[in-house]
Amino acid sequence: MSQDKITGMDLMRSLPGVFKRLPAIAKGYYYYSVKDASKPLALGTLVEKNAEKHRDRPAVLFEDRSITWGEFNAWSNRIAAYFLAQGLSKGDSIAVFLENRPEILAVVTGAAKIGVACAMLNSSQRGKVLEHSINLIKPKMIVVGEELVPAFDDIKAGVQFDHPTPHLFLADTNTLNAFGDAPTGYANMAQQVSTFNSNNPELSDPPRTGDTAIYLFTSGTTGLPKAAPGSHTKFVKAYGGFGMMALSMTPDDVFYCTLPLYHGTGLVVCWSAALAGGSAFALRRKFSASAFWDDVRRYDATAFGYIGELCRYLLNHPPSDQDRNHRLTKMLGNGLRPSIWNEFKDRFGIETVSELYASSEGNIGFSNFFNLDNTVGLSTAPYKLVKFHDGTRDPIRNEKGTLEEAEKGQPGLLIGENTKKWTFEGYTQKEATEKSLIRDAFKKGDSWFNTGDVLKSIGCGHLQFVDRMGDTFRWKGENVSTNEVENIIDGSGMVEEAIVYGVEIPKTNGKAGMVTLVPDKSSFDINKLLDYMRANLPAYAVPVFVRVTDAIEKTGTFKYRKVDIQKAGYALNRSDEAIYAWLPKTERYTLLTPELVADIDGGQFSF
Incomplete structure (x- = not known):
């Protein structure tokens, strides 16, 4: 198969692999196609389901620590009860400022169980940018990891919270029962959480699928970061689409993630895939090319999450006779370039590349469902590739004032239609939301999300990523x-x-x-x-x-x-x-x- 063309024969050759996954595909489609935003199907219920079915199996692996599904669910329940005791309720938000470690998953789950949304602050942000990001959300409280206290203290005076004791401290101890000493002005969250009940919350108005679960921060197209709300729908769709339909994850799988959990790829895509299989989620604080394969062997990982740069760093390491000494055969992520796609698969023994295209705030996603090479796959969402002004993210309007589709096989600006099923959830700033929409694109009254990305069709409904445009x-x-x-x-x-x-x-x-x-x-x-x-x-x-x-x-x-x-x-x-x-x-x-x-x-x- 040419790297720039997919034919019907390529699809036919992929069918045996698809047939093997049919039971998982059928089950996954139920979650992927969820439409009813009022369903009581949310992140917390997905975790509780695994605690019931896989109570004693590992849920999270980190350094020398292993947490079972039963332990993880109980931990997140205590966090939920703690937040309720702090006066938080459905519709509120908190900020989370932690590096990759199990606490970040427990906090997000505990908050999600009572309908409180977590604003996932980029742990690399400092100074004015960090202050701006927090103030966008106006959270009730903030959870700060010991490793990031100096960064938060630098801007603490410029941030307002609507709570009498808003600053929560989590020691960096890597053990559930060592609480550390909270700095002056911080509540010792882990110590206080330990006193609460570990039963599943019983609420008169539980979180619904369409409720906001997280806020992800994106640079967007211009200016300082924007906050994009992410509903429980995103987790549910990723749970069915990636975890079941694409990867067919099982309790015997271990998903290794070095991607930051303040990003949608790490938190929503990769973690949801592990949730779908009742699989263990093995975390590393930060990616290390030299430690990668040792970690894969240590955790006995079968799948991992990637971005294109990560794969290139791994390829740049000298070949070793240990390159295939592992059980890892599946990968899920985005940005794997055609120039290294087959080289990476061949060298490391990868069988399934579930390349995807999505954005934190967008209403459109693509997945490499057929496990073909050099493609982001296909999408069931309505989209078009349109002509654009070179060097910008602006579409070209013709003499009639409407957009024109790019010629077949030529790069085009990707836009996704804003419909009831495929809703652009936008940003917390209405002006920024409106700026990302294209109205009256093809007919009066229509509305399309401008991804700002250029892709091209390579046949049979499959696209290939070309470039990110504009600002x-x-x-x-x-x-x-x-x-x-x-x-x-x-x-x-x-x-x-x-x-x-x-x-x-x-x-x-x-x-x-x-x-x-x-x-x-x-x-x-x-x-x-x-x-x-x-x-x-x-x-x-x-x-x-x-x-x-x-x-x-x-x-x-x-x-x-x-x-x-x-x-x-x-x-x-x-x-x-x-x-x-x-x-x-x-x-x-x-x-x-x-x-x-x-x-x-x-x-x-x-x-």
Whole structure:
């Protein structure tokens, strides 16, 4: 099969594998196609179901700790009872600021059981961005892990909570019965939770499928992060669609996840897949390429969650006779590039690649249901690929004012129709929600969600990811908002003008951040600027390259020629400009030379 074409024969060859999964597919379709938002089918009920069926089997594995389904359910019940005692009720929200560890799953489940939504703060956020994210939700309380107390304390004064004792502390002890000492101003949550009843909550108005379960933060297309509400529907659909229909997970499976649980891929997609099988969910705090396969063997993992960059890091490690010494045959995630797809499968013995396409806030998703190569799969949601203005996320309207579909096989901007069944849940900010919708696209009164992503059809209803467009790019598995970075740089007081964009580095996935700036000559210091950005941005959003120039070219309507600047990348093409790079494992920007550019282009640095 060509990597850019799927035929009917390819589908036929996949049918034996599909037939083997028919019972799981039939069962999964029930959950995947759920329509009734008023059903009492929610995240908490999925956990309780596993506690009944698989009470003594492992639910969560972390370092040297193993928690059974019965223990996990009882733990989350005590958390639910604790939150009720704190006066929280259905419709309220809390913020969760924890790194990957079992507590994050227990807190989300406990809150979900009583209808309280968890705002999943990005553990990499710092300073103004973190403060902004919390204030978007206006949560009643915040749960802060010991590992992140300094980051929260830095912005605590700028955040308001509607609760007399809003700051909850969770010690980083990796044991259920060691509570640690809470800092001044924090309640010791684990210690207080331990005194509560472990029975399933009995509520007169339990959570419903359509109720908000979580808030996920996305860079969106412009500006600071936006908060996208995620209903229990997202968990239920992922439970049926990925856990049952795509992967056919069972209690004998172990799902290894190194992806951050503040992301939809880790929390909703990967965890729901494990929930669907009554499978163990093995966590690692942060991804490590050198420890990956040792962990897989340690936990006896059979499946793992990925983003494309993760797979490339694993491939970059020298081949070993241990590459197939494991039981892992299934993978679930997004961003696996066609250029490494088959190489990765062949080297590590992977049988099933359940590549998907989705976004935290979007109303459309694709899944590689037939286990074909080089595709995000197909979708039952209504969508179109439309013509767009190059270098932007804006669709082209014809002389009639309507959109036009891209030619067959050509890249097009993906838009998903906003219908009752496939609802765009939007953001907490109405203005941001409206900005992501395209109205009157093909007929009067219709409404479509603009994904901002470019894909192309490769046959038989299957699509292939091409690129992320407009004011957002993807680096280190994260969406980076150019406007967010520009606003932070503007606040430094060292720069007169700045324009941020993504550039490609050979042998890497995504696009690295780059800024072209005009310095304030009285205050500019390249490394003081780096320190400022590192204090106010997640590491992945700090520009890898900086071009320092005397002026940035604009159009006649005072718009930056962003496409031209982006095409120039980090090439040393002008003698009157200086270009710097934040090289891996360094603390300063380094002035680029032709020799360094050649080394970067040749893959000598592991960005």
